[in-house]
Amino acid sequence: MSQQIDKFSAQILLALQEDGRLSVQDLSNKIGLSTTPTWRRLKTLEESGIIKRYSTELDRNLVGLHNCVFAEVNLERHGENFVDQFEDAVRKCEYIIDCFSTTGQADYLLKVLTPDMGSYDVFLHNVIFKLPGVKEIRSAVVLREVKSNAPLPLLHLEDTAEQC
Numbered sequence: 001m002s003q004q005i006d007k008f009s010a011q012i013l014l015a016l017q018e019d020g021r022l023s024v025q026d027l028s029n030k031i032g033l034s035t036t037p038t039w040r041r042l043k044t045l046e047e048s049g050i051i052k053r054y055s056t057e058l059d060r061n062l063v064g065l066h067n068c069v070f071a072e073v074n075l076e077r078h079g080e081n082f083v084d085q086f087e088d089a090v091r092k093c094e095y096i097i098d099c100f101s102t103t104g105q106a107d108y109l110l111k112v113l114t115p116d117m118g119s120y121d122v123f124l125h126n127v128i129f130k131l132p133g134v135k136e137i138r139s140a141v142v143l144r145e146v147k148s149n150a151p152l153p154l155l156h157l158e159d160t161a162e163q164c
Contacts, residue, residue, distance in 0.1 A: 005050070008033055009041050010157045013050070017151035020054045057149055065113040067120055068142035072106030075133040082133035089131045095123055106138070117141070 011031040015022060028038035045051045075082055090099045098111035114120045128137055
């Protein structure tokens with residue numbers, strides 16, 4: 001761990017992952033510290049980059065993104081130019097909400113959201129198949145989300161970390 005995080009800072013991180021709109025007063029009440037030290041810890045967490053940003057989680061179904069697909073992508077070649085072009089194109093595509101470079105069968109794992117399967121088909125033909133160096137794509141359609149956007153586990157920051 002590159003940054004030392006004490007018990008109170010870990011509690012701040014856990015609380016903000018549950019509700020990023022908590023005021024410093026509510027946060028201090030929740031963790032059992034007064035407002036000033038809570039504010040100082042919060043500022044330190046922000047300035048160090050541990051807290052990267054504050055955002056709002058939307059219900060994808062209520063905004064019309066009913067289709068979630070995990071696409072495994074393999075590239076033809078792995079030269080720097082192909083990898084950089086592919087990754088730049090992925091970063092620019094809004095329907096691709098997550099992209100991971102992986103080991104195993106696929107070079108990349110993409111999480112793609114579209115309104116429906118027809119839109120995903122269009123997306124494949126107009127976007128994915130045209131990405132630089134793409135050789136192969138395998139798609140797994142999500143039937144239902146069991147767990148999604150969970151808070152980061154911070155048990156390892158405590159003295160006695162519990163496991164699943």
